[in-house]
Amino acid sequence: MAQRMSRREFLRITGMAAGAITLAACGAPKAAEAPATSAPAGAGELTGTLRVSAQSWIIKKWPVEEVAKKFMEDHQGVTVEVSPAPSKGEGESYLVQWSQGRTNVDVALGGSKSDVAAYVGQDLLVEFGDDFFTGDFARDQFIEAFLKEGEFEGGKQYAVPLLGEVMYTTVRRDWYEEAGLLDADGKPIPPKDWDQWKEYAKTLTIPGERSGLAISWGTNFMWQQYLTGLVVSKGSIYESEGSTMVDFSSEYAEALLQFWQDIVAAGYAPTGTFTDQNANRNDFKSGLIASMITAHARWPEAEQVLEEDGADRVTAMPILEGASTLAYAHTIYIPKVSPVPDLAKAFIKEQLFSLYGQQWSANNFGKLPTLKRNYAGLDAPEYQDILAAAAKGVHEPNYKDQAELNKVLQVELEKCITGAQTPKETLANLRDAASKLDLSLV
Amino acid sequence: MGIHLAHLNEAGAKKRRSRRQVIEEITAYAFLLPALLFVFAFMLYPMLHSFLLSFTEYDFVYDKAPTFVGLRTYLEVLQDDFFQISLKNTAYFALGFFPLLVIISLGIALLLNLPLRGNTVVRTSVFLPVIVSLALTGVMFQGMILSGKFGLLNHILGNVLGLKSWTREWLTDPRTAMPALIAVSLWKYVGFEALIFLAGLQAIPEALYDAAKVDGANAWQRLVHVTLPNLRESFTLVGIWGIIQSIKVFEQPFIMTQGGPANSTLTLYYYTWINAFDFFEMGKASASAYLICFLILVFSLVNMYLTRGERV
Numbered sequence: 001m002a003q004r005m006s007r008r009e010f011l012r013i014t015g016m017a018a019g020a021i022t023l024a025a026c027g028a029p030k031a032a033e034a035p036a037t038s039a040p041a042g043a044g045e046l047t048g049t050l051r052v053s054a055q056s057w058i059i060k061k062w063p064v065e066e067v068a069k070k071f072m073e074d075h076q077g078v079t080v081e082v083s084p085a086p087s088k089g090e091g092e093s094y095l096v097q098w099s100q101g102r103t104n105v106d107v108a109l110g111g112s113k114s115d116v117a118a119y120v121g122q123d124l125l126v127e128f129g130d131d132f133f134t135g136d137f138a139r140d141q142f143i144e145a146f147l148k149e150g151e152f153e154g155g156k157q158y159a160v161p162l163l164g165e166v167m168y169t170t171v172r173r174d175w176y177e178e179a180g181l182l183d184a185d186g187k188p189i190p191p192k193d194w195d196q197w198k199e200y201a202k203t204l205t206i207p208g209e210r211s212g213l214a215i216s217w218g219t220n221f222m223w224q225q226y227l228t229g230l231v232v233s234k235g236s237i238y239e240s241e242g243s244t245m246v247d248f249s250s251e252y253a254e255a256l257l258q259f260w261q262d263i264v265a266a267g268y269a270p271t272g273t274f275t276d277q278n279a280n281r282n283d284f285k286s287g288l289i290a291s292m293i294t295a296h297a298r299w300p301e302a303e304q305v306l307e308e309d310g311a312d313r314v315t316a317m318p319i320l321e322g323a324s325t326l327a328y329a330h331t332i333y334i335p336k337v338s339p340v341p342d343l344a345k346a347f348i349k350e351q352l353f354s355l356y357g358q359q360w361s362a363n364n365f366g367k368l369p370t371l372k373r374n375y376a377g378l379d380a381p382e383y384q385d386i387l388a389a390a391a392k393g394v395h396e397p398n399y400k401d402q403a404e405l406n407k408v409l410q411v412e413l414e415k416c417i418t419g420a421q422t423p424k425e426t427l428a429n430l431r432d433a434a435s436k437l438d439l440s441l442v
Numbered sequence: 443m444g445i446h447l448a449h450l451n452e453a454g455a456k457k458r459r460s461r462r463q464v465i466e467e468i469t470a471y472a473f474l475l476p477a478l479l480f481v482f483a484f485m486l487y488p489m490l491h492s493f494l495l496s497f498t499e500y501d502f503v504y505d506k507a508p509t510f511v512g513l514r515t516y517l518e519v520l521q522d523d524f525f526q527i528s529l530k531n532t533a534y535f536a537l538g539f540f541p542l543l544v545i546i547s548l549g550i551a552l553l554l555n556l557p558l559r560g561n562t563v564v565r566t567s568v569f570l571p572v573i574v575s576l577a578l579t580g581v582m583f584q585g586m587i588l589s590g591k592f593g594l595l596n597h598i599l600g601n602v603l604g605l606k607s608w609t610r611e612w613l614t615d616p617r618t619a620m621p622a623l624i625a626v627s628l629w630k631y632v633g634f635e636a637l638i639f640l641a642g643l644q645a646i647p648e649a650l651y652d653a654a655k656v657d658g659a660n661a662w663q664r665l666v667h668v669t670l671p672n673l674r675e676s677f678t679l680v681g682i683w684g685i686i687q688s689i690k691v692f693e694q695p696f697i698m699t700q701g702g703p704a705n706s707t708l709t710l711y712y713y714t715w716i717n718a719f720d721f722f723e724m725g726k727a728s729a730s731a732y733l734i735c736f737l738i739l740v741f742s743l744v745n746m747y748l749t750r751g752e753r754v
Binding site for chain 2: 095117118121122218219270271272274275276283286288400401403404407410411414415418420
């Protein structure tokens, strides 16, 4: 005979159940637990599960999922799981998890030097030692500036470069031709100095219709733009030979800021990137900008939009004639808490440094290979110039108080660009701010 | 013997009752447990922990553990140039946003309270922005309305009204960036405040207006002497809510201007966020969060004091 449950009993049982479920839910999340399997130290018979996390844009612009499949085909005992990073991949993404000895990631893809520095600061990353850089993967096989992106204090390598970028100029070839700024081979003629750039910008500007030159001054690029300006005009980013302090005092620094201020005051350059990091790339693709100084990969990106009909409208050009430029990379790193570091390193060498993956990304999205040999046979002719720029590229330093410096730099340079203060005052303010920060190298 | 048995029965009943009471209490706490755990884990504990952190120096990346420094973190925050700028900017935002919020939402509520045709449609339209997420609002205004090149506002000013000289890059000009954020915030929040006022207006007894009319009061006098005094509770609610929104403004500059240009839209909350998640200075971030909390408390008390009193 079925027994009826009283209201009181029902409430009691459901209440207990609610409490029990709540307590059970307070347990550690399963995703953060290490996988049961792990790779043996010896190569050849790799087994285990490798969890690869990449910033979402990398999953689109680098064939991560494809090479993961390839790796599993090559190693039957291996499972590779690719997932997008929880945020853009900045410092906070894994900091808490890894510092608590947990991880749901064995290889992380993406992140500049300053992003990786947060993990290095807490000693959370596996070091890539001499045993990694052997044979085809010796240090001299890499583009030096890209490899330096993962090198930290004491020459320790905590990250290796997945893809590289150099600061370059993306230009509208058709408008340069109209302005008589192409050479006999149809290549744009790079300006010799800032004064000539000003002339270029003036010639290419049509008031109310298009800007002659756009520079990425957003929070994501201001530091790189400033360093690039120094590299291309002075050949160095430091205040003196042997110094590790970025130049905030030379005539080159002042001339750069004066150039920026002048082109904005004259209406040749827009300031949309102050608040919208993508303003220049969108405006370029909309036909509102004739030239744009930013990461070189904007050139193939713009080609995809502006050359849909097959016309050759977009090309790349050095920022100043014969000058080197700033080079940087998006890196790969392995958390110390990963149970499969050897498997991770094997995946990096076999797939992430593969000719196929690196050239696929270059041909489709302009992201540069980080190993020298992977440049052979790249389609676009511009690549040879870009490779030359990357080969002699200068890498950026990373200071302990880098985030604070970036913030101050952004504010002071925006004030300068909008004419709220002179270049001299700006540099003085920067020197003053820098003197209060810990700018020891990380 | 009989007395003894009765005593035993009474004791048994008492025991039974107390056991039942205990079970009931356990049941009640079991039901409360999820909520209590939630409140403790996600509200009380973080609040207490950040309060303790606010007296420490703690770089989350480079320091192994927080170092107790007493009130020094608060002093550092108060002396920080960026904090002072953000305080000034927040005051600018609040002084522009709060009075306009109250005036416009009250005006809209008064209009919506009139027996006009189509009021339901208008009421829905006014409330619609409230259900749009603030992040989406920011993106929409940044890209579609306030953009210098593609924005609707410049198109209307320049091409429709012929006011070409009025067009500008609204968000990248330090002089117009904050007013632009105020305008966007008003668009977003006015509907909600209007609804609170409308509820207050509909709670005012019609007899009060009839009595005022009999006394010869005109429309303005009825507004000043009947309507406004009877909206005290609404003013208190709107005031506290508006003060909180004014001081904790974050999403708008975060999405639309990133605190710029040249710090012109760096607000207190954004300052706290930068310290916590850009600089990883958890002590400073906690201290500035508690300073914001203190400001909100003070202004809310002032608001309650100003709107105190009995219904007329």
